[in-house]
Amino acid sequence: MDAQSLYDLSPLARLMLMGVVVALGPLAWVWLRNRQASPARRLRALTLLTLFLTFDLVLFGAFTRLTDSGLGCPDWPGCYGNASPVGAHAEISAAQSAMPTGPVTHGKAWVEMIHRYLATGVGVLILTLAVTSWLQRKHNQGGVPISPWWPTATLVWVCLQGAFGALTVTQKLFPAIVTLHLIGGLVLLALLCAQAVRYSQAQDERVPVPLKPATRWLLGATFAAVVLQVTLGGWVSTNYAVLACNEFPTCQGSWWPYMDFRQGFELWRHLGMTADGEHIGFAALTAIHYTHRLFAYAVFVALGLLAWRLHRLEPLRTQARWIAGLALWQFATGLSNVVLDWPLVAAVSHTGGAAALVVVLTWSLFASRTALDTVSASNLSASRLSA
Template sequence: MDSLLPLGQVAAIGGAVAIGPLLWWRQRSRASTSTGRLRALTALTLFLTFDLIVFGAFTRLTDSGLGCPDWPGCYSSASPVGAREHIEAAQAAMPTGPVTHGKAWIEMTHRYLASGVGLLILVMTVLSWRLKRLEHHDGQRERVPSPWLPTLTLVWVCVQGAFGALTVTMKLFPAIVTLHLLFGVGLLMLLPWQHEAYEPRPLAVPQTLRAAVVAVLVLAIIQVALGGWVSTNYAVLACDEFPTCHNGQWWPALDFAQGFQLWRELGHRAGGGFLSFEALAAIHMAHRIGAAIVFTAILGLAWLLRRHAPNWSRWLLAAAGWQLVTGLSNVVLDWPIVAALGHTAGAAMLLALLTTLLARLKKALP
């Protein structure tokens, strides 16, 4: 029971965080139809989920992932205020360590925001089932999308929360942290698909173009996974030059086998000992190669879209350009936090754009 108390308290704070957005949504969508209100709530949740992903990157980049080394509370308290003595003791023992007052607040703020997003998704799911039950009753003639997609989104965010817990309890285990990131962007992809279901706006394009969007989306997801692996293993500066990697070398000694041992502790090899520089450079170079492939694929997709959906072509080119600039800035400017956050935000935006585009191509021409 003691372990459930901080969970309930953190959830309550998350509920308080969600009250403001819910009140704003209720006020702004008062005159809308039922499906219009659900669509507006989905858009709001999508926006806040995007913000949550960026703040999650900020948490990782400031080394705040273990700012509170237990879960769901902070030293069994709902906030760092109640854990002040524990935090001060940890900070005194290791002033630049993982536990400080600032890092504890960053970590707990991330948990509060995640709880708030979870509550919004719960409200969205309940409303979608309620709307489905009311379909064709009391004179309602609105087209109501299936409530199973919001339900999947709710289950998904619960699993994402479980991986968030494992991220802390398993001390930033790289595979778990990367999966936590992937579930976060997966949640971001579910929401625009759901948003489009409430007001379909199909684009008439050849079927082959839809296949091209699917292919680019798959490549982008793989690239995000590689980016997560780079970040969680702190391999960004293993190659500190561009276009060369290190010491003027285009292709230095690389150890892909060691770098892509998935089940191991942070900074260590699976069989024991520290991860080598060659392994970190291999992780970085894999991401660079993936970036070149994805960038080329987006250029090709934008060219194919230029006649059927010119606006989408321009948006994808802008997203690809943003990723190129922020990615290069991470290397040549020694990984500044602004560039790193911009790179994460750009990756999330690119996946959201591709998912929305795919949702609108569901009724493609033969």
């Protein structure tokens, strides 16, 4: 396929229609269950459902990547210029006959296109959230008005995420772009989670839980560390470096195996190649894997400490339990990837655990506030009332 045919927009309208069809089910479910509810309650329900479906989309994206289906349809946004693999049957059959285990097969094409259908459906739901929030922006419940800016920012971000999805295909799984696409999905989860927390606070007339500055700092630092660790994990996965170390806790029989960090963390290069066009060395893959493993130890300790600190606060005990449970889940699935030779279930579960951690930490951040800020806000409100 030549460079000009990598982008074929002829099936775009049909794909958008497919996204509307995918979104109609969730929209109808929210409307039926919340017909008599307030606008804030309906927005909260739709945001939570969109968050859930976006989480599923991240998992299916991991499944797409791990089954090598990312190039199942080598053009964008359709499949050989068609809206589904059915219309591209001849082209896919020819590619599969020429290379039976290659990137293009009927099964891989369907996995890739289902991923695109789901992504388009989520985009329609986010567009609905943005439009509805603008229409209801003057509504006020519990003293907290509905802000259209969060859904608008989410809509802009999902459009950028779609662009990265297109580049993932047309740039032939360029590692930096694939990793950024993964991180973009997690940012989307965080944006939706933040909105869901705000709507819940508005509906229940709750204020953020005051935290001591040290605990609040620990929460923010742990969130940043998890994001960095997920980025490292994405770099491991997109470079297929998981099996560079197939034992634990050592790697290749050593506590410090031979590693090439310069080559391993050379960001702008094609898959399996260096920037100079040479094949990437095994020492580089080892450096990628072992860096992710070493940093995981620090993140695991930080998550444990954070869970212990939050568990001492009654309003945040649910988040504390989730953080502790997900930390253990990540340890178990990460270890399974190493000692069981990267089974698909463990690999997808590991990505799911990382996405869930981002959601729970975002939930904790927006459900809390530094105690000093809370006191200051209370004093300000009291001053205004007395005035």
